[in-house]
Amino acid sequence: MSWEKSGKEGRLLRWYDVMEAEKYEYTVGPAGEQFFNGLKQGKIVGSKCSKCGRIFVPARSYCEHCFVKIENYVEVNKDEAYVDSYTIIYNDDEGNKLAQPVFIALIRFPNVEGGLLCYAEGNVKVEAKAKITSFQWPLRVKVD
Numbered sequence: 001m002s003w004e005k006s007g008k009e010g011r012l013l014r015w016y017d018v019m020e021a022e023k024y025e026y027t028v029g030p031a032g033e034q035f036f037n038g039l040k041q042g043k044i045v046g047s048k049c050s051k052c053g054r055i056f057v058p059a060r061s062y063c064e065h066c067f068v069k070i071e072n073y074v075e076v077n078k079d080e081a082y083v084d085s086y087t088i089i090y091n092d093d094e095g096n097k098l099a100q101p102v103f104i105a106l107i108r109f110p111n112v113e114g115g116l117l118c119y120a121e122g123n124v125k126v127e128a129k130a131k132i133t134s135f136q137w138p139l140r141v142k143v144d
């Protein structure tokens with residue numbers, strides 16, 4: 001691997017070359033592991049801040065408001081999911097028209113910060129109730 005860096009202590013560094021990597025592995029961390037293990041069990045797991053009480057989905061390691069470490073995980077009521085926003089995809093990534101449009105919805109849960117992007121089917125509209133039909137990643141929902 002060849003690269004150069006420039007900068008001073010306390011300042012950002014910039015790489016002027018390509019960093020070669022044959023394989024990239026991303027670990028989800030402790031909070032992500034709780035979240036994905038919950039999906040395997042058909043649950044939505046969020047993290048709850050012990051200081052302010054906010055719940056985050058997907059689970060996070062630190063509260064964005066209090067800046068404290070979160071170690072409490074709670075199950076979120078998956079039956080209360082609703083569509084916050086959505087987009088419709090008509091073409092594939094090469095510009096070819098799809099046989100059927102694909103709906104991608106951002107679903108949220110009451111009194112929970114954050115949300116999840118899902119494939120959606122049915123009568124997709126903002127604020128409609130969403131039922132999770134598949135917990136395989138990416139999630140799939142049916143909208144009433």
